[in-house]
Amino acid sequence: MAQIGLKEVVKKFGDFVAVNGVSLDVHDGEFLILVGPSGCGKTTTLNMISGLESPTSGEIIIGNRVVNDIEPGERGLGMVFQDLALFPHMTVFENIAFGLRVKKTLEPDIDRQVRAAAEAMHILPLLGKRPAQCSGGESQRVALARTIVNDPSVFLMDEPLSSLDAKLRVDMRTELKALHERLNATFVYVTHDQAEAMTMADRIVVMNGGLVEQIGGPLDIYDKPASRFVAGFFGTPTMNFLQGEIVAANGALTFQCEHIEHFLAENTPDSLAGKQVILGVRSEHVVVNSGGQQGQVKLIEPLGDVSLVFFESGGQEQLVAKVAPELRFSSGDQLTFGFQAAKCHLFDFDSGTRLN
Amino acid sequence: MTESTTLAASVHRNGLLSRLSAWFSQERVFRWIPFVMVEGMFILILIIPFALTIYISFLRWRANRPFEQAYLSGLRNYESVIADSGFWDSLGRTFYFAGAAVVFELIIGFFLALMVHQITRGRRFYITILLIPMMVVPVVAGYNFSMIYLDSGPLNQILAPGLNLFDINPRIRWLSNPIAAQWAIILADIWQWTSLTFLIFLSGFSALPPQLINAARVMGASRRQTFFWVELPLLKPAIVIAVVIRSMEALKMFDPVVLLTFGGPGTSTQTVAYYLWEQVWQFNKYSFGAAASIMLLIIFSVLIFFGIYLIGRQGKAIERGEA
Numbered sequence: 001m002a003q004i005g006l007k008e009v010v011k012k013f014g015d016f017v018a019v020n021g022v023s024l025d026v027h028d029g030e031f032l033i034l035v036g037p038s039g040c041g042k043t044t045t046l047n048m049i050s051g052l053e054s055p056t057s058g059e060i061i062i063g064n065r066v067v068n069d070i071e072p073g074e075r076g077l078g079m080v081f082q083d084l085a086l087f088p089h090m091t092v093f094e095n096i097a098f099g100l101r102v103k104k105t106l107e108p109d110i111d112r113q114v115r116a117a118a119e120a121m122h123i124l125p126l127l128g129k130r131p132a133q134c135s136g137g138e139s140q141r142v143a144l145a146r147t148i149v150n151d152p153s154v155f156l157m158d159e160p161l162s163s164l165d166a167k168l169r170v171d172m173r174t175e176l177k178a179l180h181e182r183l184n185a186t187f188v189y190v191t192h193d194q195a196e197a198m199t200m201a202d203r204i205v206v207m208n209g210g211l212v213e214q215i216g217g218p219l220d221i222y223d224k225p226a227s228r229f230v231a232g233f234f235g236t237p238t239m240n241f242l243q244g245e246i247v248a249a250n251g252a253l254t255f256q257c258e259h260i261e262h263f264l265a266e267n268t269p270d271s272l273a274g275k276q277v278i279l280g281v282r283s284e285h286v287v288v289n290s291g292g293q294q295g296q297v298k299l300i301e302p303l304g305d306v307s308l309v310f311f312e313s314g315g316q317e318q319l320v321a322k323v324a325p326e327l328r329f330s331s332g333d334q335l336t337f338g339f340q341a342a343k344c345h346l347f348d349f350d351s352g353t354r355l356n
Numbered sequence: 357m358t359e360s361t362t363l364a365a366s367v368h369r370n371g372l373l374s375r376l377s378a379w380f381s382q383e384r385v386f387r388w389i390p391f392v393m394v395e396g397m398f399i400l401i402l403i404i405p406f407a408l409t410i411y412i413s414f415l416r417w418r419a420n421r422p423f424e425q426a427y428l429s430g431l432r433n434y435e436s437v438i439a440d441s442g443f444w445d446s447l448g449r450t451f452y453f454a455g456a457a458v459v460f461e462l463i464i465g466f467f468l469a470l471m472v473h474q475i476t477r478g479r480r481f482y483i484t485i486l487l488i489p490m491m492v493v494p495v496v497a498g499y500n501f502s503m504i505y506l507d508s509g510p511l512n513q514i515l516a517p518g519l520n521l522f523d524i525n526p527r528i529r530w531l532s533n534p535i536a537a538q539w540a541i542i543l544a545d546i547w548q549w550t551s552l553t554f555l556i557f558l559s560g561f562s563a564l565p566p567q568l569i570n571a572a573r574v575m576g577a578s579r580r581q582t583f584f585w586v587e588l589p590l591l592k593p594a595i596v597i598a599v600v601i602r603s604m605e606a607l608k609m610f611d612p613v614v615l616l617t618f619g620g621p622g623t624s625t626q627t628v629a630y631y632l633w634e635q636v637w638q639f640n641k642y643s644f645g646a647a648a649s650i651m652l653l654i655i656f657s658v659l660i661f662f663g664i665y666l667i668g669r670q671g672k673a674i675e676r677g678e679a
């Protein structure tokens with residue numbers, strides 16, 4: 001059994017509060033990703049699960065027991081570190097065998113298990129080398145082999161792909177996901193890369209400033225961000241945000257700001273009328289060449305499959321639209337645009353929480 | 357008229373000065389200035405005395421006779437050095453002192469560093485305290501120890517209760533018993549230079565990547581296993597550096613000998629540095645001393661090159677990631 005529970009966990013370093021009352025449950029066999037900007041407390045949370053840090057208050061439960069006072073080595077976890085933390089003075093074989101030697105496994109068993117783990121990670125030819133002689137991707141596999149050889153029921157990973165180049169990182173994502181399917185173990189993974197979180201996770205925990213902003217499946221979070229922060233953190237390019245007021249007119253609610261007027265979806269609660277809000281709309285939900293708003297193109301980024309059009313609407317902040325590549329614009333062109341009403345997000349101006 | 361002469365002179369002087377400064381400020385001239393100064397210093401205080409020492413080592417000369425009477429005598433001085441048991445005895449004693457002192461300095465320094473590394477509160481305070489001995493001028497340290505070692509001095513006072521239990525006379529004559537005097541000198545050296553090994557090891561401990569230790573902990577390694585399997589192997593470079601640096605220094609041990617025992621009782625605490633100093637400055641045997649120091653230079657050079665080779669090999673191992 002490998003479900004993990006955190007109950008009101010707080011971690012303070014002196015006066016600095018790194019984690020401020022986090023509660024969450026990790027289900028058995030789940031791939032859970034903690035994501036957030038630097039300093040949001042995600043690594044500290046992971047370190048508290050691993051036992052490398054002990055919480056200032058709150059409980060950490062693995063299986064059915066509270067592990068607050070249990071040594072990291074006795075929690076039955078495997079961990080892959082950000083810089084991989086391979087022992088530079090040992091060969092790849094010795095690195096993988098480390099955990100087995102700690103457990104005083106018999107020599108023939110060590111040899112068999114290390115080879116099995118190395119074979120699973122396709123690194124058999126590397127066993128005699130030193131970590132410094134391995135490439136980034138190879139070191140990554142060695143670190144994974146060193147963890148899987150101990151057969152933990154929970155894998156903790158602290159930004160393990162951050163040292164790889166972009167191409168390899170994308171390949172390793174697929175591989176990690178396959179590894180998760182094969183091992184059927186619980187994975188808790190920390191990253192600051194929202195794309196990594198979206199592609200691999202069963203569930204995502206978005207953290208900010210030591211607090212959990214939202215927990216949910218990748219598409220839930222993308223489609224219904226719980227706060228302005230989450231909305232801005234997920235998706236590239238960043239969601240368009242407009243600051244304005246909700247006005248009730250002729251029985252319908254409209255969003256109004258300096259130069260833009262937008263009819264809100266019918267299911268928008270009437271109680272919002274008169275409120276100062278922030279309207280968020282993703283670039284793919286900005287409709288170009290229809291709708292009643294006027295804009296002027298500033299910049300085009302053709303990505304091949306789509307083009308990003310950055311435009312201004314009467315001195316307002318810059319907006320961006322994702323358009324089909326067949327639509328050719330050039331800088332200075334006039335365009336008309338509108339927003340898909342059902343895809344607009346409304347956030348409270350002060351607190352940033354979701355309103356609709 | 358006088359006015360015009362002085363004017364002319366000053367113009368002339370100014371002309372000369374400005375011509376000189378113009379000449380100096382040319383780049384091809386100017387870029388030599390720092391070079392000439394440094395190299396000049398180097399030649400003056402190293403090369404010339406060194407060449408003179410070699411020259412003198414081939415002369416038959418004692419400083420109580422005029423230098424004009426000196427004459428070349430081939431390798432005679434070297435023969436007498438080789439035949440001189442005092443030289444070899446003091447050399448052997450030097451190795452004995454240096455070996456004993458360095459072993460203790462390494463062990464004590466290592467454990468102090470290990471302990472201080474684990475302290476989080478008041479760490480700076482302990483580091484400062486433990487580094488003080490190294491900062492004390494050797495002469496002052498030696499003088500202090502000469503008082504500590506007095507028959508009725510503090511060391512014996514402290515030891516007295518323990519020694520009384522075993523019916524040993526608590527007035528140990530630290531500086532006039534041959535064996536006690538040898539260890540008195542070794543002890544003084546240990547006190548002063550453990551600071552350095554402590555510093556080297558502390559920086560070694562601080563440079564250990566915490567993630568490696570965390571990785572070992574998560575895999576269930578005990579404190580002992582982490583130390584022997586991860587930390588100690590990674591500290592090997594620091595250990596080699598400490599051994600080489602301290603050995604090189606300890607072989608030149610001189611100050612505590614002069615300050616505590618003057619090589620006595622008898623010759624029991626004569627190190628080779630002290631022996632050379634005595635031969636030259638007390639007995640005026642300049643050419644003998646010159647020959648002996650050249651031989652010593654050769655012996656120590658071999659050892660030092662071996663040490664540098666060890667450090668270099670360690671450095672390459674670190675680059676290869678083997679440590």
